[in-house]
Amino acid sequence: MGRRQDLIDTALRLFYEHGIHAIGINQVLQESGVAKQTLYNHFESKDSLVEAAVEHRDKLFFQWLESRMNSRPAGREALMEMFDAVHDWFNNRVPTLHRFYGCFFINTCGEYSDPEHPVHKRCAAHKSRIFELLKRHALEIYSSETDAEELANALFLLKEGAIVKAHVEGDLDAALKAKAIASRMISPH
Amino acid sequence: MGRRQDLIDTALRLFYEHGIHAIGINQVLQESGVAKQTLYNHFESKDSLVEAAVEHRDKLFFQWLESRMNSRPAGREALMEMFDAVHDWFNNRVPTLHRFYGCFFINTCGEYSDPEHPVHKRCAAHKSRIFELLKRHALEIYSSETDAEELANALFLLKEGAIVKAHVEGDLDAALKAKAIASRMISPH
DNA sequence: CCTGAAGTAGACAGGTCGGTCTATTTTTAA
């Protein structure tokens, strides 16, 4: 798999669990079994390792969510599947995403609040990609661009809220509650 | 106001802007103009200063939000006012809360992911207090405890989602969009 | 077989970390 990827995997795991500034380079090296010089051959600084970790998490998470949603018919069912997917994530049933410690991108922005910082920008880009994924499916329901955008936005907010609630308050059913609300929004009764 | 409060104010400001692990004790001391021994007379460790900062933020934020909501009739109007209030917060029109860097409690949980850690617990308690505030007003709308709880939960998720979107993506209108969705939920058309 | 790239271990540098300690000054209250 290559040392570079070993470093990224280990760094991501530690950063996600403990936060970025709480983890030193030496700890990443020790747990990955890679030598220090090797790290600095692949990355010019800790910050650039952080960027690589964020980028990797973006890929991991997006591909996982997209494939979960693709397992259902586009539109309403795929959007509902999103909530089931994050429900599995909250309850540690998705090994690829590691044990649940909230959203890595939200957590990371808490440590890099400057919106111009490359790390913050990458987190914003991730959220933007997710939103576009939702919007794509919302367009299967509403022909109007505006209506689709509004629906995607509502589902996005509910999902982000559920992530926060699950992590901060330890509410492991947050995704299901969000799903119930979302379901009422798509086809009201 | 006393050195103890100076320390808490300065620590909170720095922690909120940069994250907790990124800020050293020495920086808090320098910016507050307090001597090191004085800090350790009032707090037994950095962690206990962190706890005090979280507690202070809890008080600041809750009192601010509650008073904003109390400025409107209980129930629907107060709940709508909540979104206007956080909209002002996002757009830096609430000096008491400092410049907007997302939710301090969410950010802090990203650095203290262990749910048993006292700091994490305090953050959870804050969110719980906010939820109860919403529920109180939701009960003015629905007589049923269950209905009120479901409404409060929905508004809570929308609000948390808006905070995240505003911070990570820099969407300064996130609160207004959340309000529009919430408004449709309370009195559907 | 040889060469060069890649990886290893570990010392090292300069700085910061949280926290303790001493010695001195300022403030407060009896």
Place this chain on the structure above:
DNA sequence: TTAAAAATAGACCGACCTGTCTACTTCAGG
């Protein structure tokens, strides 16, 4: 006025931080 309490500056501790450097090993391709 005076004695106790609180705050000060700043040295100091051992540990850890990011990052550099050297010297040695591993290993693949020509």
